[in-house]
Amino acid sequence: MSRPDSAAVAAHADARFDATVARLADYLTIPAISSDPAHAADVARLADKIAADLGALGFSNARVLQLPDALPTVAAERLNAGPDRPTLLIYGHLDLQPVKGEPWSTEPHVATIKGDRLYARGAADDMGGWVSHLAALESWLEVAGELPLNVKLIIEGEEEIGSPNLERYMDAFPEAFAADVMVLTDCENPSTEIPGLTVSLRGLAEFELTVEAIAADAHSGLWGNVVPDVSTTLVKLVNRLLDDDTRFGHLRQEVPEDWRQAAYDVPLTPEVIRKGARLLDGVEPLPARGRPPAEWLWRQPAVTILSTTLPTPDRQKNALRAKASMTLSIRLAPGQTHAQMQAFLEETLLADVPGHARVTLKARPGSASSWLYTPRGPAFEAADRAYTKAWGRPLLQIGVGGSIPFVALFGRRYGDLPLILNGVMDPETGAHGPDESLHLGAFRKAIAANVFLYEELAALPR
Ligand SMILES: [Zn+2]
Known part of the structure; x- marks a missing residue:
């Protein structure tokens, strides 16, 4: 085989961009909604279609992995580059x-x-993400006849329900996951001009906070001011968690000053925040207080009240209530653990309660670990070179304010390997909401970056 020229491959990928968009559009017609059992057949149908396409493309062993009581995962590989070349897993x-x-x-x-x-x-989220790789792989095969490195693909069918069986798949099919370097492509770019490398996630912890004081509802004119009111007690307790800006006011994390300065490069301007979060006219982002918005979003804990049992207007009456609860959702800063947060909340919320009203704090299921990763080594230098060729600038290290269970899982299982987390989302994508969209310019650059990335990674020592 003559020496492949990645510039020619990238040019080819660019020339066949419309065909790539058509393929993406085709996949998007199948409503593969994993949370709805009525669509399980659609998830299976799409998995079959993708496996067949990968087989036709020249991937060996393109197959649908199926464990009992789980939705399918597609796996495929092409290992023709030989044992001297590294193996890349694309998720x-x-x-x-x-x-x-x-x-x-x-x-x-x-x-x-x-x-x-x-x-x-x-x-x-995430069809465009992994199809950007499919397009790059296809172009390598069409132009050079072979891939510059060994490649495995894993396309999961349950990410949007929190990857409940991904670890079972890792256990059952270890060879489908074994690799030297991994690209996990389900993340965001800070803008359509700046490619992002995700290096941290916040975790999630939920608690039920309950206040009880009297055995049954009682007339507020007869007993108010004399015995504890569970509703106002609940409000007073949750206030202990907040600073004057209504942010979670405790357990602030140290961030390195150089990280903080770099975070000012993240284009989270008031305008982007205004548009992205759909702020009403006259409403402002919360004051910065010497920290960039990216730090508030990615590196500091946050609290939201998800629900309360405070009476709704139709259940209004002039009474002290017997019991009141609220569900608190806490985003854990990278590095923070559920146990640390629970200990802090118990210390803060259960002590010195007016009238000794009974307060309980119960952890709810559905927590997620935070994740903090330090990218170092030649794989990340290779990625920066590839992205500079395609985007005109290297990857900007970013975080995610939410939790992505599969990332924490890959981090736990394969954290010793270079894990390159990127994707094709941008602040206007609106993933999980109405009018989700993909920026076609960013998609085009993502494909080119993948073309160059394979060549750069291929040169790494195994
Ligand atoms: Zn996703």
């Missing part, structure tokens, strides 16, 4: 979030191009 997911009840302005399961964006559920 993506094929399943979608539901669209029920969302006010879409286009058909959610019909890819619709408007301006420079393609609209459809899953366009960027």
Whole structure:
């Protein structure tokens, strides 16, 4: 085989961009919604289709992995580059979030191009993510006849329900996952001009806070001011957690000053925040207090009240209530653990309660670990070179304010390997909401970056 020229491969990928978009559009017509059992057959149908396409493309062993009581995962590999070349695992997911009840302005399961964006559920999360690799791999095979390194693909069918069986798949099919370097492609770029490398996630912990004081509801005119009111006690307790800006006011994390300065490069301007979060006219982002918005979003804990049992207007009456609860959702800063947070909440919320009202704090299921990763070594230098060729600048290290269970899992199982987390989402993507979209310019650059990335990684020592 003559020496492959990655510039020619990238040019070819660019020339066949419309065919790639058509393939993506085709996948997006199948409503592979993993959270809805009524769509389990669609998840299976899409998995079969992708496996067949990968086989036709020249991947060996393209197959649908199926464990009992789980949705399928697609696996495929092409290991023709030989034992001297590293093996790259590419992870993506094929399943979608539901669209029920969302006010879409286009058909959610019909890819619709408007301006420079393609609209459809899953366009960027995550069909566009892994299809950007499919397009790059296809171009290598068409131009050079072979891939510059060994490649394995894992396309999961249950990411949007929290990857409940991914570890079972890792245990049952270890050879499908074994690799020297991994690209996990389900993350965001800070803008359509700046490619992002995700290096941290916040974790999630939920608690039920309950206050009880009297055996039954009692007339507020007869007993108010004399015995504890569980509703106001609950409000007073949760206030202990907040600073004057209404942020979670405790357990602030140290961040290195150089990280903080670099975080000012993240284009989270007031305008981007205003648009992204759909702020009402006259409403401002919370004061910065000497920290960039990216730090508040990615590196510091946060609290939200998910629900309360405080009476709704239709259940209003002039009474002290017997019992009141609220569900608190806490985003754990990278490095923070559930146990640390629980100990802090117990110390803060259970002591010195007015009138000794009974307060209980119960952890709820559904927690997720935080994750903090230090990218170092030649794989990341290789990635920076590839991205500089395609995007004109290296990857900017970013975080995710939410939790992605599969990332924490890969981190736990394969954290010794270089884990390159990126993707094709941007701040206007609107993943999981109405009018989800993919920026076609960013998609095009993502494909080119993948073309160059394979060549750069191929040169690494095994
Ligand atoms: Zn996703």
